[in-house]
Amino acid sequence: MTVAMHVILVVEDDTGIQNVLRMLFEANGFRVVLENTARGGQQAARVHRPDAMIVDLGLPDWDGIKVIQEVRVWSAVPVIVLSARTAEEQRLAAFEAGADDYVIKPFSAPELLARVRAALRRHVRGELPQGKLELNGVSVDLTLRTARRANGRAVRLTPLEHRMLETLIRHADRVVTHKALMREVWGPHREDSRSLRVYIGSLRRKLEDDPSRPRHIVTEPGVGYRLVVDLKVDPQFPEE
Numbered sequence: 001m002t003v004a005m006h007v008i009l010v011v012e013d014d015t016g017i018q019n020v021l022r023m024l025f026e027a028n029g030f031r032v033v034l035e036n037t038a039r040g041g042q043q044a045a046r047v048h049r050p051d052a053m054i055v056d057l058g059l060p061d062w063d064g065i066k067v068i069q070e071v072r073v074w075s076a077v078p079v080i081v082l083s084a085r086t087a088e089e090q091r092l093a094a095f096e097a098g099a100d101d102y103v104i105k106p107f108s109a110p111e112l113l114a115r116v117r118a119a120l121r122r123h124v125r126g127e128l129p130q131g132k133l134e135l136n137g138v139s140v141d142l143t144l145r146t147a148r149r150a151n152g153r154a155v156r157l158t159p160l161e162h163r164m165l166e167t168l169i170r171h172a173d174r175v176v177t178h179k180a181l182m183r184e185v186w187g188p189h190r191e192d193s194r195s196l197r198v199y200i201g202s203l204r205r206k207l208e209d210d211p212s213r214p215r216h217i218v219t220e221p222g223v224g225y226r227l228v229v230d231l232k233v234d235p236q237f238p239e240e
Helices: 016-027 040-048 062-071 086-098 109-125 158-172 178-186 195-205
Strands: 006-011 030-035 053-057 079-083 101-104 130-135 139-141 146-151 175-177 218-220 222-225
Touching: 006 016, 006 040, 016 030, 016 086, 016 109, 016 195, 040 053, 040 062, 053 062, 053 109, 053 158, 062 079, 062 086, 079 086, 079 109, 086 175, 086 222, 109 222, 158 178, 158 195, 175 178, 178 195, 195 218
Parallel strands: 006 030, 006 053, 053 079, 079 101
Antiparallel strands: 130 139, 139 146, 175 222, 218 222
């Protein structure tokens, strides 16, 4: 029986990084399509209909942001940005354009592979909240709005904490920007970053083994938060 291979489109102009990515993904059962320009990436996306895309931002013809924006007009394909740009406004621009994830160069090959796999699983299952979620030994029932530990003991979450957790679950393994999270929780006319930090801290105290080093409700500095379900956070990169 022939097993269909996931197709991953890499839009990257550095040939050394292209070679590393080709070897990484081909060794793990992917078919890789390489492009080194933004225009070529846009065309390849339409021709090959990849299952996931990796896009550099510093391309020789256009900014990679344009690739993401053009693809988002017609496709929900997972897009992972791979870039040396670390400025907050550049990362925000990528997420606002429609990127699913953002990995900074130099990068860990196993982490990048894990992020791509997580994006593929999320894309297959969709972004609607699941009925139940097991998170760090806590069973969260989104329908009943309850949370219990394995020993049956209830974890008491406030209605606002439930809304915040539901939003993070709906976008599991993706970054939810501060602005988007505040809009979902408090509505479009209120932005309260201090309260957001307070409630995130409260969720961590209730759901994390070590709230000072969260492994599930993680911070994307200057951008927002991510609920990590599939991807394991490498302990050598402590959460700030």
